[in-house]
Amino acid sequence: MRAWRKAPPVLHTVIMSNSIGAGSGTNQASSGARPGGASRPRRPAMLSPREADEISGDIDPGLRGEIAHTTAAAIVDRARASEDPEVVERLVRLVEDEGLDVVAGLWADSPADTLPGALWRMYVLREWVRRDPSTVADRYRLGIDAAPVPNVVAGVVTPPGPDDVRAVADAVLSGVFAGDLAVALERAGAFCRVLATGAAFDADHVETLDALYATRMTRGAASLVRTAEELEHAAGLWRADRLD
Structure with missing residues (x-):
């Protein structure tokens, strides 16, 4: 079982910053809204940076999955709601700045038909192209x-x-x-x-x-x-x- 790694600082910034969206992450940029204006399913409770950093060693697969879904939903929803090009650029460079193993610790175990699983595949593709x-x-x-x-x-x-x-x-x-x-x-x-x-x-x-x-x-x-x-x-x- 993979040991849990600390969430990279850029994720903490995006997840916790009051300047990037608010509430449960239901706001979306209009260009990416889902059909029919449907609201998002309710997300798991957010972990604080301190709580995430204090998780060490092997963790329960269910908790790892919850963390994966929470972080993926948070960065997508809030980055899109912010419409801030600097935030987008930082997220695009996430693997480059933080390391592939850090992002792998968050999302690599997620199934392909989930948001964290899709993000992981996108980042791996981008990293191959970059290298x-x-x-x-x-x-x-x-x-x-x-x-x-x-x-x-x-x-x-x-x-x-x-x-x-x-x-x-x-x-x-x-x-x-x-x-x-x-x-x-x-x-x-x-x-x-x-x-x-x-x-x-x-x-x-x-x-x-x-x-x-x-x-x-x-x-x-x-x-x-x-x-x-x-x-x-x-x-x-x-x-x-x-x-x-």
Whole structure:
């Protein structure tokens, strides 16, 4: 069982700041409101920064799940209600500033059909792009013409360079906090589908030279397709007011 890690300071700031929304997090930016003006389900009680920091060692899976849902709902609801570009930028850079293991401690165990699970997948995708933009750009170029998504949905210029894919990854994640969250999830899913197609083509190209590496890339492509499906499903749940 993973040991609990302290919530990063930026989450404490967003969750607890009086300047970013108020109350139970039912306020939303109008561009991302759920269909029909439906109100959000009631959220679990909020932990204070001190209470979160004092949790150490192995914790009950139910409590970990409650913390995951609470933090995910808080940062999404309140960041969107604040409409503050600086808050959005800080949240986009969360993994970069705090470390992937810190965010993993919050959300990595969450199912794909939950808000924290969807956020985790979005952050992992963005971190991959940030760390290896050249490979991502190459895979995108290989996959865009054959992937079953419109280029405009994935949102990358053609042909893309490393800076282009980084910019799109940031823009897609920004949409979680300052746009239509369902569209952001769908764009991330489309991006994954293009990369999966490119990885499959790349695997075919290197199979005669390195069969083991080709097999690993093929498995990676399958994983990207699965992630795309999960993100697209999460988008549908958000529109149905069922992504919690």
